[in-house]
Structure formats: C-alpha cells, structure tokens
Amino acid sequence: MNTQGGKDASIEKQERLLAGLRGLGSVIVAFSGGADSAFLAWAAQRALGEKALAVTALSPSFSEYDREQAAAFAREWALRHEFITTNEIENPLYVANEADRCYHCKNELFGELGRLRAARGFATVAYGVNADDLGDFRPGHRAAREHDVATPLLDAGLTKSEVRELSHCAGLSTWDRPASACLASRVAYGTPVHVEELARIERAESVLRELGFRQFRVRAHGDLGRIEVAPEELPRALQLDLAKTLAIRLRQAGFTYVTLDLEGYRQGSLNAVLKVI
Secondary structure (H helix, E strand, C coil): CCCHHHHHHHHHHHHHHHHHHHHHCCEEEECCCCHHHHHHHHHHHHHHHHHEEEEEEECCCCCHHHHHHHHHHHHHCCCCEEEEECCHHHCHHHHCCCCCHHHHHHHHHHHHHHHHHHHHCCCEEECCCCCCHHHCCCHHHHHHHHCCCECHHHHCCCCHHHHHHHHHHHCCHHHHCCCCCCHHHHECCCCCCCHHHHHHHHHHHHHHHHCCCCCEEEEEECCEEEEEECHHHHHHHCCHHHHHHHHHHHHHHCCCEEEECCCCCCCCHHHHHHHHC
C-alpha cells in the first residue's frame, strides 16, 4: 500500500476524477467488470447518478464467467447497467487475428456505444484506460481516440495500483480482481479467431478456475494449450498429480497437447512475437 503521502495523492486524483466526470454532464461507461472499468463505473455513478450508464458488451470473446461478474457488481452497487451485443466476430479483419485485432474489436465496441449515446442523449462515452496502460501495446486505444472516447482515469493520472487501492478503500470487491482480457487475447497472432476456438479456451480456463487457480491464461497455439499461472501458483501446478489432472481436463476441453509455461503468467505474453511479425 502507499505511504500516507502516496495515499493523499491517490485521494486527490480520485477527487480530480470525480470532478472530471461531473464536468462531462452524462456518460456511458464501457464496463467489462474488471478493476478499472468497475472503479470508473462506480465513480461515474457517484459523480452523476442516473446520468451515468454502465454498458457491458456481449460477444463470443466475453466469457460467461466475466458476464456473471459484471452483472453481480452492477447489482451490488445498484449501477444503472445494460448489456448490448457486439459483432466483431463478423469482421474479417478481426477474425484474421493480426497484431491490430484489438483495434477492430474496440472499433466495433465504441461504434455501438456511440450509437447508443446518440440515441439516448448522453454527452459522451468513456472507458477505463489508466496511466500505466500506455506503456503496453494497445491498438484499442487508437480506436478510442478515433471515436473521441473519454479517458477519465488517464486524465486524472490514476495508475493501476492507485485504482486498486482506491477501490479497496471504497469497499469494491473488484479491488484485487486478477487482470482479465477478452478470450481472443489467448489466440496466437495469425491464427484465425473463430467461435469454436473461443469456446475451447473458455472451457479450458474454467478448469483452472475450478481447480482453484486465481491468475491464469490458457494460450491457444493450434492443437497446443499453453497454461500460464501466476509465479506464486507455479509450485502447485507442477505437482505431479495436479499436472496430470490439468493435462487430462484440457484434452477433454479440446486441446491435443498441453504444456505449462515455466515463466508463469505475464500480461500480453503473445505480444513477444510482434517484433518478428
């Protein structure tokens, strides 16, 4: 946790965030249920009340587990909340799964949210990019700029750790929720994204969740399922009996070969190949 000085700085940024949200007048928040979007949706409700609407986009790349988590958070905090459907899977440029896949996904999302904003009379659309995110490869941020999507967390200078700390102080259950991303982010670049592949990954990851792992990914490389778990969880995953269970269960989920990545979970690990694409 932050020192007192750091905590005061975080609180100051939160006040800056709330003031910025009030200045928007009304807002639709792109709400996936992760730590950042949940904190932004909570702050928007606090700043704007009924003039804030949290919207969760449903598609084959959004798992049923994440849908349930988003709905539960919205109920817990009585957020004004709706689901919409996005159809990025119908876009050949998205399906091709090149390095700009996330751009096409976010372009679809922000296009749909923009149409909803216009139809409902909201002033703007916002999403939960934070100050740390700009250091990663994020083509989706380009789509946000093109659609003039507001970035309140970024504008307030909030980092990921500050979002988690402030969420904890506010009593938000998402304060320590492991990082999440769409299921398509598990598919190796250049391998087409199909509904069947996304379903296979979702089945495989549900196995790890069922077995008690907390931070994990199942990366799909054709017939190979590469398991990443948090470094602190690796010793358990390496236990012979559990490793055997993982292999059996992931084969049942649809993978022919199963491997455990000895480096453990790291965000955006598939981006390692981009320098040679």
